[in-house]
Amino acid sequence: xxxLLSFIFASALLAISPGPDNIFxxxxxxxxxxxxxxxxxxxxxxxCIVHTTLVAFGVSxxxxxxxxxxxxxxxxxxxxxxxxAYKVYRxxxxxxxxxxxxxxxxxxxxxxxxxxxxxxxxKVSIFFLAFFPAFLFSETxxxxxxxxxxxxxxxxxxxxIFSLIAILSGQIAEYLKGNKNMGPYLKWLQIFVFxxxxxxxxxx
Numbered sequence: 001x002x003x004l005l006s007f008i009f010a011s012a013l014l015a016i017s018p019g020p021d022n023i024f025x026x027x028x029x030x031x032x033x034x035x036x037x038x039x040x041x042x043x044x045x046x047x048c049i050v051h052t053t054l055v056a057f058g059v060s061x062x063x064x065x066x067x068x069x070x071x072x073x074x075x076x077x078x079x080x081x082x083x084x085a086y087k088v089y090r091x092x093x094x095x096x097x098x099x100x101x102x103x104x105x106x107x108x109x110x111x112x113x114x115x116x117x118x119x120x121x122x123k124v125s126i127f128f129l130a131f132f133p134a135f136l137f138s139e140t141x142x143x144x145x146x147x148x149x150x151x152x153x154x155x156x157x158x159x160x161i162f163s164l165i166a167i168l169s170g171q172i173a174e175y176l177k178g179n180k181n182m183g184p185y186l187k188w189l190q191i192f193v194f195x196x197x198x199x200x201x202x203x204x
Contacts, residue, residue: 003137010197011154015161017190025162028110029169037166039107043114045159050119052151055128060143070133077130078198085194093183134201
């Protein structure tokens with residue numbers, strides 16, 4: 001239970017910290033309306049099912065071959081999160097809420113766009129591969145089941161937070177526009193989240 005609670009907390013931090021997905025949801029909600037932002041959210045989250053399935057069966061097969069590889073996966077995971085923190089550090093601090101603003105699409109089109117964006121992004125599978133193995137929580141459940149549970153928890157937490165971003169998009173946008181200096185703070189929040197979770201993966 002402690003491991004699952006840690007995973008929920010880490011997933012929430014990742015969902016809250018500004019990244020391409022939640023910024024995309026925010027922009028769609030501002031451009032087209034809350035219902036369209038929610039359609040984007042459901043598309044993005046649905047795509048996670050594909051990545052969870054790929055990682056669940058792939059990593060489980062690796063662990064069955066050699067448990068030492070689990071340690072190597074954790075080291076890879078921590079290193080990858082540090083790399084993501086470095087990429088955020090090198091990126092601009094400003095958040096452009098007018099980027100990608102296009103003509104209104106249907107909710108079905110935005111759902112498909114979110115789903116395809118997620119499924120065709122190999123970085124999501126790599127991220128799951130880096131993130132999930134450190135949070136295996138049971139010695140009795142098989143690893144495939146544990147990965148699917150972790151995937152369901154991750155999707156549920158992300159769904160709740162991304163939906164709140166869509167619903168509160170107007171207030172969030174006004175706050176960001178009225179506080180031009182928030183960009184660097186949000187940037188460093190994301191860096192600390194990545195580095196903090198990498199430390200947890202290695203030392204917890």
